[in-house]
Amino acid sequence: MLTLPTYEDVVSAAGRLEGHAHRTPVMRSRTIDKELDAEVFFKCENLQRMGAFKFRGAFNALSKFDERQRRAGVVTFSSGNHAQAIALSASLLGMASTIIMPNDAPAAKVAATRGYGGKVILYDRFTEDREQIGRDLAEKQGLTLIPPYDHPDVIAGQGTAARELFEDAGELDALFVCLGGGGLLSGTALATRALAPRCRLYGVEPEAGNDGQQSFRSGSIVHIDTPKTIADGAQTQHLGAYTFEIILRDVNDILTATDMELIDCMRFFATRMKLIVEPTGCLGFAAARKMKLQLQGQRIGVIISGGNVDLNRFCALLAN
């Protein structure tokens, strides 16, 4: 039996993050309120330290290390933002970090991870098993493995963003959250069920990789091949044991968005709100836009999960 994290763990995480993570702004847009005929509150985690909510979970997890763990350091595997989050958090806490990244990860993310002090090891996403590489290193060098989503301290840390959103925006009728492996969604679920129990909570993943939707609707974790989508932060192949249990219990539904819809949202955020949002960060908003009829007159939350996109790639995507 897994011991699932609770809302109390989210509150403890918020205490550890105080003075270290940014309290990101909640932004509004008259244009979008008019488009949806609703009140929309955007939680801007693209403005979080290192450019995504992942700093929250990583810093919370590393803050809980004991003396021996701190001395040995941390290892993780990630396609990008979790890597940067672990590297930055480790540096801030005076620890060494080893990051296992796919050799086709965006160049900006690899460079940023090294810039934050992480030691990067590259692997082939299509032929090698990153979790096995991570476990081997952990065993050989005594490192502590902190995975990108399926860990109670990571989940609790990610839940602090939604806690801040409810504190700043008040009760919401619906909340839309990007979904990869489910760390953000399950942490958000803990905060939502404690602070706004009647709020409908939706996870949103790329249409090309809807393993979360299949899992949610079938009641057991579905594994898929690495999906081909521009949403590189949500190219996960399956939900985690912890994240799936919480999602199944607390989430109302899992929705999807296409790459074209994500690009439309990137354009909207850049031109109307002056926000650089990475493709994955647009998932929540893309799904909300498609539900206009059900959302009329309501108070809607959207978590913008991150803004780490190589500027050349950003321009190329918008030029299409």
Ligand SMILES: *Cc1c(COP(=O)(O)O)cnc(C)c1O
């Ligand atoms: C990691 C990530 C996600 C997905 O988060 P999970 O916790 O894996 O579901 C969404 N957006 C961005 C920007 C991310 O970095």
